[in-house]
Amino acid sequence: MANKLETISPDHAHRHVLSILVENQYGVLSRIAGMFATRGFNIDSLTVSATEDSTMSRMTIAVHGDSSVISQLQRQLDKFAEVIVIEKFTERQAHISRELMLVKVRHKPTSRTDLLQIASIFKAKSVDMTPSTITFEIVGKENKLSNFLTVLQEESTIIETARSGVVALTRGKSGLRESFLGEVVNQ
Amino acid sequence: MSTATDTSHLIITPAGDQSVGHPLAGHMMSGADMVIQTLVDSGVDTIFGYSGGAILPAFDAIYRYNQTHQETPLRLVVPANEQGAGFMAAGYARATGRPGVFMVTSGPGATNAVTPIRDCMADSVPCVLICGQVPRAAMGTDAFQEAPVYNIMSSCAKHTFLVLDPQELEATIRTAFRIATTGRPGPVVIDIPKDVQNWTGTFRGEGILHLRGYEKRWGRLRASRVSEDKQRSFFDILNRSQRPLLYVGGGVVHSEASDALRRFSHTFGIPGVTTLMGIGAFDTKDPHCMHMLGMHGTAYANYSVEDCDYLIAVGARFDDRVAGKVSAFAPNAREVAHIDLDAAEIGKVKAVTWSHVGDAGRCLEDLTKYGLKTGFAKNFDHWQAHCADLRATHKLDWDRESDRIQPHHVITELNRITRGEAIVTTGVGQHQMWSAQYFDFTEPRTWLTSGSMGTMGFGVPAGMGAAIAHPDKTVVVVDGDGSIRMNLGELETLVTYGANNVKVLLLNNYGDGMVRQWQRLMFGQRFSGSDKTQHSCKFVNAAKAYGFTFSEQLAHKECLVDTLQRFIDHDSPAFLEVLIDPDALVMPMVGPGKGYSEMVVGDWIQPRNSTVSNELDGKTKADLF
Ligand SMILES: Cc1ncc(C[n+]2csc(CCOP(=O)(O)OP(=O)(O)O)c2C)c(N)n1
Ligand SMILES: [Mg+2]
Numbered sequence: 001m002a003n004k005l006e007t008i009s010p011d012h013a014h015r016h017v018l019s020i021l022v023e024n025q026y027g028v029l030s031r032i033a034g035m036f037a038t039r040g041f042n043i044d045s046l047t048v049s050a051t052e053d054s055t056m057s058r059m060t061i062a063v064h065g066d067s068s069v070i071s072q073l074q075r076q077l078d079k080f081a082e083v084i085v086i087e088k089f090t091e092r093q094a095h096i097s098r099e100l101m102l103v104k105v106r107h108k109p110t111s112r113t114d115l116l117q118i119a120s121i122f123k124a125k126s127v128d129m130t131p132s133t134i135t136f137e138i139v140g141k142e143n144k145l146s147n148f149l150t151v152l153q154e155e156s157t158i159i160e161t162a163r164s165g166v167v168a169l170t171r172g173k174s175g176l177r178e179s180f181l182g183e184v185v186n187q
Numbered sequence: 188m189s190t191a192t193d194t195s196h197l198i199i200t201p202a203g204d205q206s207v208g209h210p211l212a213g214h215m216m217s218g219a220d221m222v223i224q225t226l227v228d229s230g231v232d233t234i235f236g237y238s239g240g241a242i243l244p245a246f247d248a249i250y251r252y253n254q255t256h257q258e259t260p261l262r263l264v265v266p267a268n269e270q271g272a273g274f275m276a277a278g279y280a281r282a283t284g285r286p287g288v289f290m291v292t293s294g295p296g297a298t299n300a301v302t303p304i305r306d307c308m309a310d311s312v313p314c315v316l317i318c319g320q321v322p323r324a325a326m327g328t329d330a331f332q333e334a335p336v337y338n339i340m341s342s343c344a345k346h347t348f349l350v351l352d353p354q355e356l357e358a359t360i361r362t363a364f365r366i367a368t369t370g371r372p373g374p375v376v377i378d379i380p381k382d383v384q385n386w387t388g389t390f391r392g393e394g395i396l397h398l399r400g401y402e403k404r405w406g407r408l409r410a411s412r413v414s415e416d417k418q419r420s421f422f423d424i425l426n427r428s429q430r431p432l433l434y435v436g437g438g439v440v441h442s443e444a445s446d447a448l449r450r451f452s453h454t455f456g457i458p459g460v461t462t463l464m465g466i467g468a469f470d471t472k473d474p475h476c477m478h479m480l481g482m483h484g485t486a487y488a489n490y491s492v493e494d495c496d497y498l499i500a501v502g503a504r505f506d507d508r509v510a511g512k513v514s515a516f517a518p519n520a521r522e523v524a525h526i527d528l529d530a531a532e533i534g535k536v537k538a539v540t541w542s543h544v545g546d547a548g549r550c551l552e553d554l555t556k557y558g559l560k561t562g563f564a565k566n567f568d569h570w571q572a573h574c575a576d577l578r579a580t581h582k583l584d585w586d587r588e589s590d591r592i593q594p595h596h597v598i599t600e601l602n603r604i605t606r607g608e609a610i611v612t613t614g615v616g617q618h619q620m621w622s623a624q625y626f627d628f629t630e631p632r633t634w635l636t637s638g639s640m641g642t643m644g645f646g647v648p649a650g651m652g653a654a655i656a657h658p659d660k661t662v663v664v665v666d667g668d669g670s671i672r673m674n675l676g677e678l679e680t681l682v683t684y685g686a687n688n689v690k691v692l693l694l695n696n697y698g699d700g701m702v703r704q705w706q707r708l709m710f711g712q713r714f715s716g717s718d719k720t721q722h723s724c725k726f727v728n729a730a731k732a733y734g735f736t737f738s739e740q741l742a743h744k745e746c747l748v749d750t751l752q753r754f755i756d757h758d759s760p761a762f763l764e765v766l767i768d769p770d771a772l773v774m775p776m777v778g779p780g781k782g783y784s785e786m787v788v789g790d791w792i793q794p795r796n797s798t799v800s801n802e803l804d805g806k807t808k809a810d811l812f
Contacts, residue, residue, distance in 0.1 A: 026349050075529075181399075
C-alpha cells in the first residue's frame with residue numbers, strides 16, 4: 001500500500017516505533033487500526049495490552065515512513081479522543097525494544113545438536129521437540145530475530161513462525177503514564 | 188477491549204459542593220429517561236428523529252418528558268427518512284454553531300444515517316446521533332435489524348460510542364457533546380442497546396468519561412497564542428510582500444472568527460478570497476472580499492490567487508477543489524502562511540513558510556493587536572486597486588439576451604429581494620455553484636451547503652433544520668431537479684412542522700446539469716444517465732400534494748421578478764419551480780487537476796490573456812498586471 005504522503009516529501013523511509021497510551025474504551029483498537037488502513041500508512045506491527053493502570057491500554061506501533069509521514073501519522077493519532085499520550089522512539093533516544101518469536105523447524109536427525117548450539121548462541125530456548133522438529137522461543141530486537149531465522153534456515157526448514165510485534169519502553173526512571181499524569185497535576 | 192464489567196472507574200465525577208448537584212441526582216430512572224434528561228441538560232431543544240423497535244424506549248421517554256414539561260417541551264421533528272433527520276440536525280448546527288441532535292433506530296435506521304454523519308464529518312459540523320441497537324444479548328447474532336453500527340460509524344464519525352455498561356450511559360452522552368463541539372467540530376454517534384435503555388438505575392446528573400489526552404490537547408490548543416517572535420516574523424513577511432491575500436475557509440466560520448477576520452483585513456488593507464465553506468466569513472459586499480476561489484470560483488478571485496505574493500490561509504485546507512494542481516497553486520506566492528486548529532492540516536498538501544496551530548479568531552486578533560502596536564502601516568493601495576480592477580473587469584456574467592431563463596439571472600433577482608440576509612441551503616450541482624456565485628452573504632452561518640461530501644438531497648432537510656433554528660429569518664432552499672428528488676419527501680416535513688419561513692426554489696434543467704456539464708466538456712457530449720426530460724415528476728403537483736399553498740411553475744422571463752417577490756412574501760412554505768435554460772453552464776471552470784492559468788471563463792466573462800509573470804519583483808506597479 002503506497003502512502004500518498006510519501007510523494008510529498010521523499011526523504012528516506014525509516015522504521016519508527018510509537019508507543020501510545022489510550023483510554024480503555026470499547027473498540028479503540030479497531031478505530032485506530034481502521035485509520036491506518038484508510039489513510040494508507042504501512043504498519044509493520046501493532047500490539048495492544050493492558051497496563052498497570054486498568055483505565056489505560058498501551059499500543060505499540062512499528063511503522064515505516066519518512067519523517068513527514070510519521071509526523072502526519074502522529075497528528076492523525078492525536079485527533080482520537082481515546083489517545084492519551086504518544087511517545088515516539090527514535091534511534092537517538094535511549095529505549096528498550098523487544099519482540100518475541102516462536103519458530104518451528106524441521107531438521108535431519110544429524111543436525112539437532114547444531115541447531116541447539118545455534119540456539120544457545122542466540123539465547124533462544126527450545127520449548128517443544130519431536131524426533132524431527134524443534135520449536136524455539138527467542139526474545140530480542142528485531143534484527144536479532146531475523147538473524148536467528150537466517151542461520152536456522154541453513155540447518156533446517158522453517159515450518160512456521162509467530163511474532164508478537166515490537167514492544168518498547170524508554171530507559172531511565174521516568175514512565176510515559178507518570179509523566180503524563182504528573183503534568184496534569186502540575187498544570 | 189474494555190468489557191462490560193466494572194467500567195465505572197472511567198467516569199470522572201467532578202469533586203465539588205454536593206448541594207449544587209443536579210436536582211434529579213439520586214433519583215431512580217430508566218436508561219432512556221437518563222438519555223433524554225442528559226440531552227436537555229446539554230442544551231438540546233429539538234430532536235430530529237425517526238422511531239423503530241430498538242429506539243422505542245427513548246421515544247417513549249420523550250413523550251413522557253413532554254407530558255411533565257408542557258411549558259418547555261423537547262421539540263420532536265419526524266422526517267420522511269433518517270437521512271433527512273441527519274441533514275435537519277446538520278442544518279440546525281450549521282446555522283447556529285450548536286450541535287444538532289438526531290435519533291434513529293437500529294439496522295436500517297442507523298444505516299440511513301451514515302450519509303449525514305459522513306457529511307458532517309467532512310464539513311466539520313457538530314452533531315450527536317443517538318442510535319438504538321438490538322439488546323446486548325442479541326448483539327453479534329445477526330438479530331433482526333442488527334447492523335455493525337460501531338464499525339460502520341467509527342470510520343465515518345469523529346467519535347463513536349457503544350454503551351455496554353448502563354452505568355456509563357449518562358456520562359457517555361455528556362462526553363459526546365464535549366467531543367462534538369471541541370477542537371475541530373464533528374459528528375459523534377452513540378449506539379445504545381435497547382436493554383440499556385430499559386435498564387433502571389440511579390441518575391447522577393454529572394460526570395463525564397475520561398478523555399485525559401484529548402482534554403489536555405484541547406486545553407493546550409485553546410490556550411495557544413502566537414508568540415512575539417512569530418508575530419514579528421508574520422509582519423516581516425507582510426512587510427516584504429506587495430500583494431498579500433487572505434485565503435479563508437470554513438474554519439473561520441466554525442470558530443466564530445469572522446469579526447476578527449474582517450477587522451484584520453480592514454486594519455491592514457488585505458483583500459481575501461473564500462472557499463465554498465468560507466462563504467459568509469467575509470461580507471461578500473465588502474470591497475476587500477474577492478469572493479470564492481477554486482474550480483468554480485469567480486475569475487477575479489482566481490486571478491487574485493495567481494497574482495498574490497503572500498497567501499495567508501486561515502481555516503482552509505488546500506483541498507482538490509481549490510488546489511487541483513498543488514504545484515501550480517498560487518504560483519507567485521513566495522510565502523504561504525497557514526493558520527488552522529487542526530495540526531494535521533498544516534503541511535498536509537502545501538508546504539508553508541509560517542504557521543500557527545490554534546484558534547483562528549484569537550490568532551487574527553493577536554496579529555491585529557501586534558500590527559497596531561508596532562504601527563505596521565505598509566500601504567497596499569496598488570494591490571487593492573488591482574483587485575478592484577479584477578473585480579470590475581472579470582465580473583461574473585451570463586447571456587443576458589437569451590429568451591430562455593438563465594439561472595444566474597434568477598438568483599441575481601432573488602438576491603435583490605433578500606439582500607444577502609437570507610439563509611441559503613442547496614442541493615449539489617450547477618444550482619449550488621450558481622448560488623455560491625450570485626448570492627450575497629453578509630453574515631457567517633447563512634450559507635449552508637454540503638461542501639466536502641457534495642451530497643445531493645441536502646437542501647430541503649437542511650433548510651428545515653435552519654428554519655427551526657432561525658424562525659425569524661427567510662430560508663431559501665435552492666435545489667436542482669436531481670437533488671430534490673433524493674429527499675423529496677422532506678417537502679412534507681416543511682409543511683407538517685409549519686416551516687413558514689422556508690422558500691424552495693427549484694432550478695429545473697431536466698437533468699443532472701453538473702454531470703452534463705462534465706460530459707459536455709470531457710465525454711464528447713455523451714449524456715449517459717443524466718438526461719431527465721423523460722422523467723415524469725410534475726414537481727408543482729408534488730409540492731401541492733405535500734400541502735404547499737404556494738406552488739408555481741415559472742417558464743417566462745418576463746414574469747420572473749414579480750413571481751419571485753410573491754414567492755418570498757408568501758406566509759407559509761412556498762415552492763417555485765423555474766424552468767431554466769438546460770444548456771446554461773457554470774463558469775468559470777478550472778478543470779480537475781488543472782492550475783488556475785488553465786481556467787476556462789466561457790462566453791460571458793472577460794478572460795485575461797496573461798497572468799503576472801514570475802519575473803515581477805515587488806516594486807513593479809500592481810496596476811501594470
Ligand atoms: C448523492 C449523490 N449522488 C450523486 C452525486 C453526483 N452528482 C453531482 S452533481 C449531480 C447532478 C445534480 O443534478 P441536479 O440536482 O439537478 O443539479 P444541477 O446540476 O442540474 O443544477 C450529480 C449526479 C452527488 N453529488 N451526490
Ligand atoms: Mg438539474
